[in-house]
């Protein structure tokens with residue numbers, strides 16, 4: 593049912609989070625009014641996108657349990673990134689109706705129509721389809737931000753990537769290769785090893801094996817950067833796998849626990865732990881987003897950036913998509929196709 597207050601706007605199909613009972617039961621397919629051409633982060637301005645594919649990510653799983661830092665009042669339409677075709681855009685946005693775009697909408701992406709701030713909307717390179725475009729913002733901007741701006745990755749350095757077959761992991765492998773680094777992927781299964789290799793990993797080691805020692809050997813004494821979206825028990829070994837001057841970049845905690853650091857290790861080995869919170873950093877810095885987006889598109893044109901799409905689901909099967917991530921079955925980018 594579309595409420596009377598919004599009945600003047602056309603209805604669309606969307607997925608809402610209606611309670612906080614988890615991915616299995618919290619989602620509902622509903623008819624709601626299409627969004628206005630204005631985004632809460634850019635009041636009065638917005639790029640309205642006819643969604644062809646919506647990216648699904650770990651934060652949406654957390655949102656179904658009320659465990660993510662962004663906690664909108666219920667019910668709400670989740671979905672932080674989409675790819676599709678511009679229906680309308682405010683003047684000076686740089687976009688016109690019909691343009692193919694990848695857009696970060698923050699919320700509202702699991703729907704037929706979404707609206708994004710102009711500074712978080714990017715031309716979709718011709719080499720990428722809509723499903724790939726739906727994985728282009730969150731993962732690739734995070735990977736570039738984490739490796740380059742926070743981790744200060746240099747050409748010729750070696751990066752070890754945890755959770756390397758996941759969304760952030762595969763993006764990080766590709767960005768690192770594009771920046772001229774050597775890559776070592778850490779994964780938990782044969783299937784994930786295959787995905788990491790497809791994403792361009794030079795070497796793959798197993799999370800249940802002697803990965804720290806293997807990484808030290810493969811890198812000739814220690815890696816320069818560890819990109820860590822997993823956290824948990826392996827954190828100390830990440831520190832121990834660094835060479836002098838190395839950096840562990842903290843990106844997330846899919847492993848469940850938030851590690852603690854005995855800071856004497858940092859002093860003894862002259863190493864660093866660096867936090868990388870992409871959303872908080874770029875929110876008020878449109879120029880950083882624009883530069884990063886241009887760099888990602890350059891790396892796409894050069895053939896390095898090519899999002900690996902894992903499972904594809906219909907909009908109405910969003911719960912299955914979230915469960916695939918929650919149950920650690922997902923590889924590459926999970927998308928909803930509309």
Ligand SMILES: NC(=O)c1ccc[n+]([C@@H]2O[C@H](COP(=O)([O-])OP(=O)(O)OC[C@H]3O[C@@H](n4cnc5c(N)ncnc54)[C@H](OP(=O)(O)O)[C@@H]3O)[C@@H](O)[C@H]2O)c1
Pocket residue numbers: 649650651730731734754755756757758759760761778779780781784799821822842843844845846847848868869870871917918919920922924
């Ligand atoms: N800091 C930021 O700005 C930022 C931005 C975007 C995302 N993130 C965070 O980055 C993390 C990774 O996101 P993602 O989209 O890459 O997730 P994903 O696609 O689900 O991949 C996460 C990987 O974590 C590993 N993992 C280890 N223990 C796990 C467990 N108990 N449950 C699930 N996965 C486990 C898995 O690899 P193996 O099975 O091979 O170990 C999995 O492939 C999330 O915490 C997300 O919130 C942070």
